[in-house]
Amino acid sequence: MxxxxxxxxxxxxxxxxxxxxxxxxxxxxxFPAANREASFLRSVSVERFGGTDGPTLAIAIERALTNSQFEVIGGRVGRDTAEGSISGAVSTGVDMQRFTRKEKKCAEKADDGKCVREEEIEIPCMRRIIDMNADIRIVRNTDGKILYSEAQPFRDETTWCERQSPDRTVEAVVAGAIRNIAEAMRGALVPHVxxxxxxxxxxxxxxxxxxxxxxxxxxxxxxxxxxxxxxxxxxxxxxxxxxxxxxxxxxxxxxxxxxxxxxxxxxxxxxxxxxxxxxxxxxxxxxxxxxxxxxxxxxxxxx
Incomplete structure (x- = not known):
């Protein structure tokens, strides 16, 4: 034909x-994992993470790697038998800064209530800066080779003024950052369909x-x-x-x-x-x- x-x-x-x-x-x-060599590990254990928020990140990483190609093993058994070990440290800082912002305010009104004169005033405000940095590494236990070593920085800045409040607490911001860092690590280590x-x-x-x-x-x-x-x-x-x-x-x-x-x-x-x-x-x-x-x-x- x-x-x-x-x-x-x-x-x-x-x-x-x-x-x-x-x-x-x-x-x-x-699609392959971004870190292909680390993705070949059959089992991993999440070891100690330093810093105030370190234990929370360690748990978040355990959760993020669950239901992946890795067998995540905890406790002493994990330390003794896992093919790879994940460890690191987290540093978190909160900086509060006072500043003023200029704002126009009505200084005089007419009988009908309309503003006829404005003046510029300074109102007190606050700036909150949250900096976090997580240093994470994965070691292959069979030969001690470092397969993954990454710094995961995070920064959040928010401002508010008189009679206002921040839209999120420090705890909420830090918790969100930890989830994002753990998910970013999963993205680097886990292949995806x-x-x-x-x-x-x-x-x-x-x-x-x-x-x-x-x-x-x-x-x-x-x-x-x-x-x-x-x-x-x-x-x-x-x-x-x-x-x-x-x-x-x-x-x-x-x-x-x-x-x-x-x-x-x-x-x-x-x-x-x-x-x-x-x-x-x-x-x-x-x-x-x-x-x-x-x-x-x-x-x-x-x-």
Whole structure:
């Protein structure tokens, strides 16, 4: 069967399909942890954290790493058997500063109550600055190698004046900062599976009128039947080989079906053909390759 006939059959078979999505393909993939070596640890224990807020951060990190690829082991058993140890220190400072702010106030009113003269006065105010810094490190216990060592700074500044009060207490600000630091650490150590949408390329500039119409029909088809649209774009290569929108969209199709190596090549070819958005897409597909490789490595290490 000729390519054009295949394309026509694809479009006809999808005409009755339902759905209401934009011109995108939905992709689900696993992205690697930012700190890949630390993410390979099978078990970790959270050790002592120095500073007044250290114990609270230690508990927050334990909670953040629960339900991840790590087995989080506590107590003496954790110290003796965990493959990695997490420790650190937290310093917190609160600085209160007095200052004045100029404000206009009515000094004289007319009989009808309207202000006829204003004067500028100074009102007393307070500025509160909360600085926190958490130094965190992870050591692999088998050889003592430091796999992760990061400083996590936090600063919050708020002001209020006479007859006002701060919108949050010091305790609330510090608690929020500790949660954010723990979640940031999880983000650095734990791989994540995302489901996201990639918009297909719609430009048909430079194509013949007939080919451009078939290309547009396939773009619309993604709302109802993405696999059929991908099959149609594949068939369209006989007429528009190397066309940037076509090559990019074939890359999206490859990414959607999990063929990330093919996606990287197609996105790179799309960039060479003039589809600049292929750079970001190629980087994403490269990260998906790393995420898949890391998942296999973790499975291998766990036997």
């Amino acid at each position: 000729r390519k054009s006939s295949v394309l026509g059959a694809v479009l006809l078979m999808a005409m009755a399909a339902g759905g209401a999505r934009a011109e995108v393909l939905q992709v689900t993939g696993e 995302d489901t996201y949408q990639v918009r297909v390329r719609e430009s048909t500039k430079g194509l013949t009128k007939e080919t451009a119409q078939r290309f547009k029909d396939l773009v619309k088809l993604t709302k109802r039947d993405a696999p059929a649209a991908c099959a149609g774009w594949d068939a369209l290569q006989a007429e528009a080989a190397g066309y940037p929108s076509l090559v990019f969209n074939l890359g999206v199709c490859a990414e959607e079906r999990g063929d990330y190596e093919a996606a990287v090549k197609l996105y790179t070819d799309a960039v060479r053909a003039g589809a600049g958005e292929g750079n970001e897409a190629a980087n994403r597909a490269t990260r998906l390759i790393a995420g898949r490789a890391d998942a296999r490595e973790r499975a291998r290490r766990r036997g």
